[in-house]
Amino acid sequence: KQWYQRRVAITAGVMSIDFLLSSEEDAVIWRGAKKNGMIKEFLCSVDWGELDYLIVDTPPGTSDEHLAIVSLFKQSKVNGAVLVTTPQEVALSDVKKEKSTDCDSALIPLL
Numbered sequence: 001k002q003w004y005q006r007r008v009a010i011t012a013g014v015m016s017i018d019f020l021l022s023s024e025e026d027a028v029i030w031r032g033a034k035k036n037g038m039i040k041e042f043l044c045s046v047d048w049g050e051l052d053y054l055i056v057d058t059p060p061g062t063s064d065e066h067l068a069i070v071s072l073f074k075q076s077k078v079n080g081a082v083l084v085t086t087p088q089e090v091a092l093s094d095v096k097k098e099k100s101t102d103c104d105s106a107l108i109p110l111l
Helices: 032-044 064-076 089-103
Strands: 006-009 012-014
Touching: 032 064, 064 089
Parallel strands: none
Antiparallel strands: 006 012
């Protein structure tokens, strides 16, 4: 099955689970393998076309989502990552952990 992102501007494409729901009243409550499977689908099965950058918005923290994404990025041999956060202490702490536990261990350099 091939999925296609939606173009929101000439230079940006977007993919969201929201695009796959039948109603805006639907909720998605997924955990574990199901959630990680959808992350893999989004990163590997969406026809992204030629990319210079891929922006992935994730919840804060060092969760399974981050581990799944970093694992897939490592396999795809990305050139590097840019971590973006807000200036609050807890957010900065999370990003520092993300860098050391995920990016550094997967040998994904920060750009």
